[in-house]
Structures are given as structure tokens and as C-alpha cells.
Amino acid sequence: MITKPNFNFSFNPNKCDECGGKCCIGSSGYVWVNSEEILNISNTLDITVNKLKIDYLKKYGSKYSIKEVKTKNNYECIFFDSGRCNIYESRPVQCKSFPFWNDFKDKDEDELDYLKDECIGVDFKS
Ligand code: SF4
Numbered sequence: 001m002i003t004k005p006n007f008n009f010s011f012n013p014n015k016c017d018e019c020g021g022k023c024c025i026g027s028s029g030y031v032w033v034n035s036e037e038i039l040n041i042s043n044t045l046d047i048t049v050n051k052l053k054i055d056y057l058k059k060y061g062s063k064y065s066i067k068e069v070k071t072k073n074n075y076e077c078i079f080f081d082s083g084r085c086n087i088y089e090s091r092p093v094q095c096k097s098f099p100f101w102n103d104f105k106d107k108d109e110d111e112l113d114y115l116k117d118e119c120i121g122v123d124f125k126s
């Protein structure tokens with residue numbers, strides 16, 4: 001179990017296989033990538049940064065987010081494939097740090113119902 005200061009829950013990463021990647025699908029959102037992460041992902045995919053930006057990223061002002069794909073009932077990250085992340089080793093910090101996001105700091109269990117529903121690795125008891 002992973003714990004972090006100022007978070008009222010622990011996280012069990014062993015649950016990720018069972019879950020199948022619910023944090024990579026769902027309602028539309030943003031997965032922000034900075035310039036270092038963009039370079040890392042382009043290296044992982046063995047494509048140029050320019051091609052990565054055109055094919056896989058969407059620009060919002062001066063920032064880039066990973067594109068989503070619309071499915072029947074949901075959206076999913078363009079790198080999500082058959083329950084796995086295609087760029088796992090170079091996935092951005094936003095993905096690596098989930099569920100320990102600043103928005104979830106110092107929040108009680110009843111304030112994070114939706115997080116418990118989304119992530120079966122989150123545990124408020126231990
Ligand atoms: S939702 Fe939680 S348990 Fe599921 S893959 Fe994401 S981090 Fe792992």
C-alpha cells in the first residue's frame with residue numbers, strides 16, 4: 001500500500017490489473033504533457049515531436065493534452081489499448097501521480113466518493 005502525507009487514503013497499485021485502467025477512460029478530460037514528457041513520448045514511439053503533436057496531442061493555448069477517442073459510451077485516452085497504456089514507461093506525471101492529486105489532498109472519504117467509485121485501489125480504511 002502506498003501512503004502520502006496529507007492524503008486520507010492509501011493506494012494499492014496491485015489493483016490496477018484487476019481494474020483494467022478505469023482512470024484512462026470515462027468522461028472527457030485533459031491529460032497534460034509538458035515539453036520534457038512530449039520528448040519522452042516521441043522517443044518511446046520513435047516518431048518526431050512534430051508528428052506526435054499532430055497525431056496524438058491537442059493544443060489548448062500554449063499547453064498540450066493527450067487526445068481522446070470517443071467510444072460508444074465514453075472517452076478514452078488515445079494511448080489506451082486493450083486495457084493497457086501504450087506509453088506506460090513515459091506516461092506523464094499526471095498519470096503517474098494518480099490518485100495522489102493535489103485536488104484530493106486533505107479531503108475526507110465522503111468528499112471523495114467519486115474517486116472511490118473510479119479507482120478500486122483507493123482505500124480509506126488502512
Ligand atoms: S483507476 Fe485506480 S486501480 Fe484502476 S488502473 Fe487507475 S489507478 Fe489503477
Ligand code: SF4
Nearest residue numbers: 024077079080085095
Ligand atoms: S497516457 Fe497512459 S496512463 Fe495516461 S491516460 Fe493515457 S493510457 Fe492512461
